[in-house]
Amino acid sequence: MSSDIVVSCKGVSRTYQEESVPVHALRGVDFEFARGEFVSIAGPSGSGKSTLLNVIGGLDRPDAGTITVDGVELNGLNETELSDLRLHKMGFVFQSYNLIPVLSALENVEFIMQLQGVGPAERAERAMSMLDSLDIVDLADRRPGDMSGGQQQRVAIARSIVTNPVLLLADEPSANLDSATTEDLLQLLRRLNEERGVSILTATHDPIVMSYAQRQVNLRDGAIVEDSAAKVA
Amino acid sequence: MAEIAATASKRDVGRGRGLVAAIAWRSLWRNRRRTWLTAGGIAFGVSLVVFSMAFQAGSYGDMIYNATSFLTGQVQIQRADYIELSRFEQTIGDATETLRRVEQQAGVLSATARVEAFALVSVDERSFGAQVLGVDVERERQVVNFFDRLSRGRVMAGPDETVIGSGLARNLNADLGDEIVVLGSAKRGGVAAMVLDIVGIFDSGISELDRSLLFVPIAAVQNEFGLGDEVHTIVVRTQVDDSRAVVEALGHQLPEGLSVRNWDEVLPEIRQGIDVDRLGGMFMYAIVLMIITFSIVNTFTMTVFERLREFSMLKAVGMRPGKIVLMVQIEALLLWAIGVGIAMGLMVPLLAWLQSSGIYLGEAIVELAKQYYITDRIYPALGPASLLAAPAVMLAATQIAAFASSLRIYWLRAAAGVRAAE
Known part of the structure; x- marks a missing residue:
């Protein structure tokens, strides 16, 4: 596999049982994602975009197929190994921010580095520097409950990229934000992608988010129906 | 990975x-x-x-x-077979030397020796069986507090005096100043007879003791019952927490055939x-x-x-x-x-x-x-x-x-x- 490929999915399928009725969330998805790309996975509700993001992030396991992230095949990894992979190679931005409510913004950003074993001085410096680069230093001592949705999402982004992950996964990052805040957030993601080379994979059905991505993959009924990269090729 | x-x-x-x-x-x-x-x-x-x-x-x-300060002490030494059979002749010989060795043991605060005999006690026409306890009152007071429970009279001061239980006094219809006759068997088969003045009456609160026990100076009992320098029990006072260690130490030190018991063996009901x-x-x-x-x-x-x-x-x-x-x-x-x-x-x-x-x-x-x-x-x-x-x-x-x-x-x-x- 080329070192420029961050994510590779081959024949990935995932079926849920909902009240004894099988729901085919993913049907044999083949997908590759190059380092430094900003890709949006689009599709209507229930198309499988969140499921695809989850199996790539090791939050869920596919029923069939193989997934490789930065050269590591996820099949066969146990929960602890998956946790370590997420901790060291991935960053997550969730729809509902999912910050730790009892920690301040600075502590939330520091926390991931602490899990990685980064020393107190270094992590405090890096966390503050990250808040500064996202223009949210003034939020450092505030807890999530004292921040707006946009502010929380910025802190969530700071948390997700402070460890320099190879891949940033964002699931409906704009779902709870107004248009102005969404634009602001997307400019930030684009800046991170262009300036820091962060690979971003986002699942969305928001046209604004799609418009910021370099590549758009459309899912329907668990299968890729359109990939802008393929069109270009 | x-x-x-x-x-x-x-x-x-x-x-x-x-x-x-x-x-x-x-x-x-x-x-x-x-x-x-x-x-x-x-x-x-x-x-x-x-x-x-x-x-x-x-x-x-x-x-x-x-419980232990009342009469039994924290540690008791007796012949092992006396504990089982309680025969009068099963005594600790050379009692003075044994008592001296016991008192020298670390942890022992004081000790006293006792002679125990069963006898028929009579006042006028009335007779009852009783246990005669030969004791050294001065030593007893350093080991137990039984003599603080005299309800009337005083402790023995001479060889012909006795302190008896209130129940026994009542049964014998006796009182302070009365004479009491004690008849028992001496160690070598003769009759041991004593005539004693009642100088004190105790009321221990334990009716079994009050009905059956009388105290007599130890030397008089040894003399009349033909025991010489022999006793049945050595009673030892220690701190309650030290008693176990004292039992261990005395067990190693004293001659074979003697049994050293802690308070919980003497008073298992406690x-x-x-x-x-x-x-x-x-x-x-x-x-x-x-x-x-x-x-x-x-x-x-x-x-x-x-x-x-x-x-x-x-x-x-x-x-x-x-x-x-x-x-x-x-x-x-x-x-x-x-x-x-x-x-x-x-x-x-x-x-x-x-x-x-x-x-x-x-x-x-x-x-x-x-x-x-x-x-x-x-x-x-x-x-x-x-x-x-x-x-x-x-x-x-x-x-x-x-x-x-x-x-x-x-x-x-x-x-x-x-x-x-x-």
Whole structure:
């Protein structure tokens, strides 16, 4: 596999049982994602975009197929190994921010580095520097409950990229934000992608988010129906 | 992947505790009322058990001291076969030297020798069987407090004087100043006969003793019963806590054939009474602590349930399940510390004060207390066992409750939790 490929999915399928009725969330998805790309996975509700993001992030396991992230095949990894992979190679931005409510913004950003074993001085410096680069230093001592949705999402982004992950996964990052805040957030993601080379994979059905991505993959009924990269090729 | 795991395990293990502890501490206060209720429950349970155990231990100490100081002493030395058969001729020979060696043993505060004989005692036409106890009154007073219980008269001052039980006096229709005739069998088969003046009457509160016991100077009994320098029992006074060590030491030092017994062998009913009471206490404490434990289980079940979203997010961002469980364990530890801190803050000063002042049992209970060798005032004993047992049990209970409640974190699917939250 080329070192420029961050994510590779081959024949990935995932079926849920909902009240004894099988729901085919993913049907044999083949997908590759190059380092430094900003890709949006689009599709209507229930198309499988969140499921695809989850199996790539090791939050869920596919029923069939193989997934490789930065050269590591996820099949066969146990929960602890998956946790370590997420901790060291991935960053997550969730729809509902999912910050730790009892920690301040600075502590939330520091926390991931602490899990990685980064020393107190270094992590405090890096966390503050990250808040500064996202223009949210003034939020450092505030807890999530004292921040707006946009502010929380910025802190969530700071948390997700402070460890320099190879891949940033964002699931409906704009779902709870107004248009102005969404634009602001997307400019930030684009800046991170262009300036820091962060690979971003986002699942969305928001046209604004799609418009910021370099590549758009459309899912329907668990299968890729359109990939802008393929069109270009 | 192996490389990542190896690096991660080297760097991550033992780190990341600072903010984990901070999350645990701050999370406790997300639901203040529940935290205070649970900590209050722990404080109540621990206080109750510490208070009760301290008084239980204190009352045992008093009971043992009072029971052994009454007549038996803390340690007794007899011939081994005398304990089994109680034959008059089964004596300790060379008693003066044996008593001297006993008194030299470290831990022995004082000691006295006794001769025990069964005899027929008569006053005028009335006769009863009784136990004659030959004693050295001065030595006895250094070992036991029996002679403080004379209800009338005085202790013996000469070889022809006796102190008898109130029940025996009543049965013989005798009183102070009357003559009492003692007839028994001497060691070598002759008749031992003594005529004694009753100079004192005791009322021990134990009717069996009051009906059957009379005290006579030891030299007179040895002389009349043909014993020479022989005795049946050497009674030893020690600190209650030292008695076991003294028994061990004397057991090695004294001639073969002598049996050295601790108070719990001489008075097994006291030990049994304490054991039964302790068992009853343990049962009550177990029920109290179990009720508190159920409330802790409930607290942590709710805590984990309410925070599944947070825990799934923590798994999603790469926190190992074991570390999340550790965080819940730290919460349990902090909750325990708050509860135990409150309990100790209240109980230690209170019990320290009560250790000097005691609690008066009241008039109604004084007579009953006497039967159980308890004084009219009970004092707590603040020892490691009474102070640490309940906190240790609650520590284990909180940790087990937290662990059992947080086990589901291991099986919690990060994606399911994150999705459910959205």
